[in-house]
Amino acid sequence: MIAPSRRGFLSALAGGGALLALAACGASGSADPGGEARASGSAQGGGAFEFTDDRGKKVSLPAKPTRIVAQSAAAAALWDFGVRPIAVFGPHKLKDGGPDPEVGNVDISTVESLGNVWGEFNVEKYASLRPELLVSGMYLDDQLWYVPEKSKDKIEALAPTIGIRLTGKPLEQIIGKYEELARALGADTDAPEVAQAKERFEAAAAKLPELAEKGLRIMAMSGLPENMYVVAPKDHAAMDFVRGKGLDVVVPEKPDEGGFYETLSWENADKYPADVILYDARAQSMKLEEMMKKPTFADLPAVKAGQVYPWRAKERFSYLGHANMLEELIANLEKAKPGIA
Incomplete structure (x- = not known):
């Protein structure tokens, strides 16, 4: 068997099929599409937002975004730092209805689902949520994890995006980048639980x-x-x-x-x-x-x-x-x- 390419293996790792087993959109959560992301200990939405991601892309907004959508692993990291996205995409719900480990402590009953498996991203639903920011990790240069290539342009046209590199950097730097982003979003990253x-x-x-x-x-x-x-x-x-x-x-x-x-x-x-x-x-x-x-x-x-x-x-x-x-x-x-x- 020919060894899978880096992209192919990562896709397989993300997917549910057989090279496909390693490498249906999830049911909607009960979150109100009109709700807002929350950052503990902050008046989120007040003050300007500025952040440079690992693509070197600088996102500048007149106010801190409150309607944040994140890939499940990114949502899990932000959640631990006090940020509450309104929707997730990527693995977050198991077949038995419980949370996928990738989504960490995210309460999946309070967030909207845009897709639960590789290749699924409900662009129409995403647009209806009036997103202000999308956050995802990156395993490959400039490729947001779980953002489908076929609909990337439509997705990126709806809201600014932030990518955080998950390889080629020390672990502490990756964690630190999520902490920096959470702080920029208004979270109290000095909170006792953190x-x-x-x-x-x-x-x-x-x-x-x-x-x-x-x-x-x-x-x-x-x-x-x-x-x-x-x-x-x-x-x-x-x-x-x-x-x-x-x-x-x-x-x-x-x-x-x-x-x-x-x-x-x-x-x-x-x-x-x-x-x-x-x-x-x-x-x-x-x-x-x-x-x-x-x-x-x-x-x-x-x-x-x-x-x-x-x-x-x-x-x-x-x-x-x-x-x-x-x-x-x-x-x-x-x-x-x-x-x-």
């Missing part, structure tokens, strides 16, 4: 160098029925962060064109010895029990030892989101034993 989350994040980060002394060799991966994908840490901010703190994270020898992963056949699942395997826990990815049906995966030392733990591949870029991720990772690694690979 300060507490930042303290948790910093405390967890401080534990990593000591944990690294255990000598665990760690591999992060995703799975599709045809192939497994070994994570290239430099293209995943959280993995790059923990590696920078001294943890021994596998770096694939031959990442695919464009980066992010090295594609391996399941027959070569043992290419990189590891004491611990972190598997992609997103709803779109193969479940652990499905991967266990692959004999070469089930036979790996880490799998046999039960040292296989979830990797939160799409955790939102806020202090709270990554405090949760690091605390879970630390708890799992503390009970793992080195030297089994």
Whole structure:
């Protein structure tokens, strides 16, 4: 099988189909389309707004926007900093009706849905909401995540857009950019809940160098029925962060064109010895029990030892989101034993 391109794999990662399983518009929330985004501890809407995004694009408005629409992961980050979008697009509702992990703490019953899967974006509904600002992350240069290429021009004509780069920058800088945006929107980013989350994040980060002394060799991966994908840490901010703190994270020898992963056949699942395997826990990815049906995966030392733990591949870029991720990772690694690979 030919390895997917960077764009193709990212699309697959976002989608729900089969290369399509890794890489119906969601039901509307109960939010009033005439409602406003809110920023805690602020008189949002007062004063001018100015922000330069990671495309170098400067957005200047005479007043702070209150009608904010965001891709689900961006909405989750902004929510943790006190900003309340009026609508979301991208994964936010699971088949059982519960919130998708990608949307974090966003109350999906209070926001409008413009689309729940890759390629869906209800432009007519978006227009009816009278948006004042759209926010999305970016994995590729100048491409807003989950904004369909076919309707990009129509979408961008309706309201200014802001893109925040999610790769090629340190984790703290990405979180800091969302914090800066939330502050520009009028949120109180010094609020007690934000300060507490930042303290948790910093405390967890401080534990990593000591944990690294255990000598665990760690591999992060995703799975599709045809192939497994070994994570290239430099293209995943959280993995790059923990590696920078001294943890021994596998770096694939031959990442695919464009980066992010090295594609391996399941027959070569043992290419990189590891004491611990972190598997992609997103709803779109193969479940652990499905991967266990692959004999070469089930036979790996880490799998046999039960040292296989979830990797939160799409955790939102806020202090709270990554405090949760690091605390879970630390708890799992503390009970793992080195030297089994």
